[in-house]
Amino acid sequence: MKRGYMDWDKNLLPLSALEQRRQLLLKEAGKNGILAVVVYGDVYSADELSYYVNYAPYWCNSVAVITKDELYMVTGHNNRVNPWIHTLTGIEQEKLLASGFKVPDRTALSLKERFPEGGKIGLIGKYVMDALAKALIEQGFEPVMMGESARFLEKSDESYRKIAANAYQILKNAFAWGREQYDQGENSRIVTAEIEYEARKNGAMDIVLYLSDKGKAFGLPIVREDGNGKWTVCAVMQYLGVWVSLTETFGADLTETKNQLQLAAKALVPGQIAIAPKEGMETCVFQVLSDSVSDLNSKIEMAANGQVLSVEVWDMNKDIFCSDMYCVTEKGAVAL
Numbered sequence: 001m002k003r004g005y006m007d008w009d010k011n012l013l014p015l016s017a018l019e020q021r022r023q024l025l026l027k028e029a030g031k032n033g034i035l036a037v038v039v040y041g042d043v044y045s046a047d048e049l050s051y052y053v054n055y056a057p058y059w060c061n062s063v064a065v066i067t068k069d070e071l072y073m074v075t076g077h078n079n080r081v082n083p084w085i086h087t088l089t090g091i092e093q094e095k096l097l098a099s100g101f102k103v104p105d106r107t108a109l110s111l112k113e114r115f116p117e118g119g120k121i122g123l124i125g126k127y128v129m130d131a132l133a134k135a136l137i138e139q140g141f142e143p144v145m146m147g148e149s150a151r152f153l154e155k156s157d158e159s160y161r162k163i164a165a166n167a168y169q170i171l172k173n174a175f176a177w178g179r180e181q182y183d184q185g186e187n188s189r190i191v192t193a194e195i196e197y198e199a200r201k202n203g204a205m206d207i208v209l210y211l212s213d214k215g216k217a218f219g220l221p222i223v224r225e226d227g228n229g230k231w232t233v234c235a236v237m238q239y240l241g242v243w244v245s246l247t248e249t250f251g252a253d254l255t256e257t258k259n260q261l262q263l264a265a266k267a268l269v270p271g272q273i274a275i276a277p278k279e280g281m282e283t284c285v286f287q288v289l290s291d292s293v294s295d296l297n298s299k300i301e302m303a304a305n306g307q308v309l310s311v312e313v314w315d316m317n318k319d320i321f322c323s324d325m326y327c328v329t330e331k332g333a334v335a336l
Contacts, residue, residue, distance in 0.1 A: 006054075006055070006056060006088055006205060007088075007205075007240065008054050008087065008088050008089075008090075008240075009163075009240055012159060012162050012163050012166065012240060013054065013159045013163060013240060013241075014159065015090050017157060017158070017159040018052065018053065018054060018090070020157070021051065021052055021157070022052055022066050022071065025037055025052065025066065025124075026066060026067075026068055028146075029122045029146065032120065032122075032144065033119070033120050034119075034120045034121065034122040034144060034146075035067065035115050035119040035120060035121060036065055036066060036067040036111060036114070036115070036121055036122070037065075037066045037067075037121075037122040037123075037124060037146070038063050038064070038065050038066075038107060038111075038121060038122065038123050038124070038132070039052050039053070039063060039064045039065075039066065039124045039125060040061070040062075040063050040123065040124065040125030040127070040128045040129065040132065041055075041056055041057060041061065041062055041063070041125060042057060042060070042061035042062070042127065043057065043058050043059060043060070043061075044126075044127055045125070045126040045127050045290065046058075046062075047126070047238075047241075047243070047289060047290045048124050048125050048126070049062065049063075049064060049125070050241035051241060052064055052066070053071075053073070053089045053091065054088055054089055054090075054240075054241060055073075055085060055088050055089050056241070057075065057076060057077070060075070060076030060077060061076045061103055061129065062074065062075040062076055062077070062103065063075075063103060063107050063132070065107065065110065065111065067114065070095075070114070071091060071095065072091065072095035072096070072097065072110070073085070073089070073091060073095065073096050073097065074097045074099050074103050074106045074107045074110060075096060075097065075098055075099060075103070076099065076100060076101065076103050077098050077100075078098050078100065079098045081098065082096045082098060097110065103129075103132070104129055104131040104132040104134070104135040105135050107132060107135065107136075108132075108135035108136045108138065108139040108141070109139065111136070111139065111141065112139045112140070112141075115141075117140075118139070118140035118141050118142070119141060119142065120141070120142045120143075120144050121136055121141045121142070121143050121144065122144050122145075122146045123143050123144065123145050123146065124145075124146050126290070128145070156304065156306040156307040156308055156327075156328075157306075160242060160308065161306065161308055161327055163239065163240045163241070163242040164242050164244055164308045164325070164327075164336060165327075165336045166203075166239065166240075167203075167204075167237060167238075167239035167240070167242050167243075167244045168244045168246075168325050168336040169336075170199055170202045170203055170204060170237070170239060171199060171204075171235060171237045171244055171245075171246050172246065173198065173202065174195045174196075174198040174199035174202070174204075174235075175195060175233070175235070175246055175248060177194060177195065177198040178191045178192070178194055178195040178198070178233070178250075179250070181194045182227075182228075182250050182251070185227045185228055186227055187223075187224060187225060187226050187227045187229075188211055188213075188221055188224065188226050188229070188231050188233075188250075189221045189222065189223050189224065191233070191250065192209045192211060192221040192233055193221070195209060195233065195235060196209055196235075199235075199237055203239055203240075204237050204238070204239055205238050205239055205240070206237065206238035206291065207235060207236070207237040207238070208235070208236050208237075208291045209221060209233060209234070209235045210233070210234040210235075211231060211232070211233055211234075212231065212232045212234070213226070213229070213230070213231040213232075214319065215316075215319060216314075218232075218234055228251065229251055230249065230250065230251035230252055230319075231249070231250055231251065232247065232248065232249040232250070232319075232320075232321045233247070233248060233250065234246075234247040234321075235247075236288065236290075236291045238291070243288045243289060243290055243291070244288055244310075244325060244336075245288045245310050245323065245325070246323055246324075246325075247312050247321045247322065247323040248321060248322050248323065249319075249320045249321045249322065252318070252320045253320075254320060254322050256315065256318075256320075257281075257313050257314075257315050257318075257320045257321070257322045258313075258322055260278055260281050260283065260313045260315075261283075261311060261313045261322055261323070261324055263275075263276070263278075264283045264285070264311050264313060265311055265324065265326055265332075265333045265335070266332060266333065268285070268303050268309065268311070268326055268328050268332070268333035269303065269328070269330075269332060269333075270303055270304060270305040270328060270329075270330060271302060271303070271304075272302055272303065273285050273300065273301065273302060273303050280315060280316050280317040281313060281314070281315055281316070282313070282314045282316055283311065283312070283313050283314075284299060284311070284312045284314075285299065285300045285303070285309055285310070285311050285312075286298060286299045286300055286309065286310055286312075287300055287307070287308070287309060287310070288308075288310050288325075303328045304328065305328060305329065305330055306327065306328065306329070307327070307328045308325065308326070308327050308328075308336070309325065309326055309327075309328060309333075310323055310324070310325045310326075311323060311324055311325075311326060324336075
């Protein structure tokens with residue numbers, strides 16, 4: 001089930017880290033005269049909501065409302081779900097407003113109670129409901145969609161890096177298990193299924209796998225007799241609210257491609273990405289902020305200190321892919 005399991009590891013993600021993320025968000029919002037920020041999430045995309053409150057609703061929609069004095073949620077659940085949400089977010093139950101199908105109206109009315117004179121309200125979320133913006137306008141507010149910089153402020157904080165490292169290890173181990181299945185002659189459908197099962201068994205909360213037997217024509221795995229063949233698996237996995245990715249070609253010698261990957265990693269330094277081009281090789285650097293279906297994984301032109309990035313190399317002549325994930329430091333990129 002997509003986002004069918006959630007947890008809160010307070011050793012990896014202490015409450016203080018969540019609070020710091022929210023304070024940084026409010027600081028950014030304050031530059032534009034925004035009174036409060038409404039972070040929206042639903043079953044299709046809840047990555048922003050997960051980042052700021054460690055919660056992703058997987059059968060309804062919900063918002064977190066962040067002001068300088070208060071944090072509360074308006075959820076599409078009923079009250080019986082509140083104790084569970086409290087265990088995941090640390091938000092007291094009296095601050096969890098169960099609203100069923102009335103999340104937009106309840107959100108706007110709750111803000112009207114707090115800011116009767118109206119003003120700017122920031123909105124964050126990949127698929128913010130039009131009804132939410134309309135409800136805010138009806139109550140005298142000016143909804144303002146906040147940009148990408150505000151959406152994922154400080155994605156590279158210490159908690160994020162620790163969780164990303166754990167997540168990536170889970171995914172790498174799952175690929176190693178998949179390679180064992182490949183070596184036994186299993187086809188691509190079985191190999192990808194085994195990768196997903198191994199990842200979920202060890203903590204993956206969401207995972208999407210894509211398959212290609214030619215270039216970048218990635219699609220969902222289907223039943224076909226291609227055991228011992230050559231094909232590429234791309235996986236995007238979420239663990240404790242953090243996404244990681246891994247792309248690798250099965251049935252091919254990856255030595256030359258991995259050498260190029262290592263050269264690319266050395267070029268990841270704060271303030272720039274100085275990757276020397278190599279004929280026939282395409283190198284991409286991007287942040288993994290969501291599954292690729294959500295189309296949030298944007299290419300990076302300039303690296304920042306402490307940032308977690310994925311580097312992918314494609315040998316276009318041999319049609320071989322490989323990737324790895326790194327943390328950018330002042331001394332160079334360090335593999336997760």
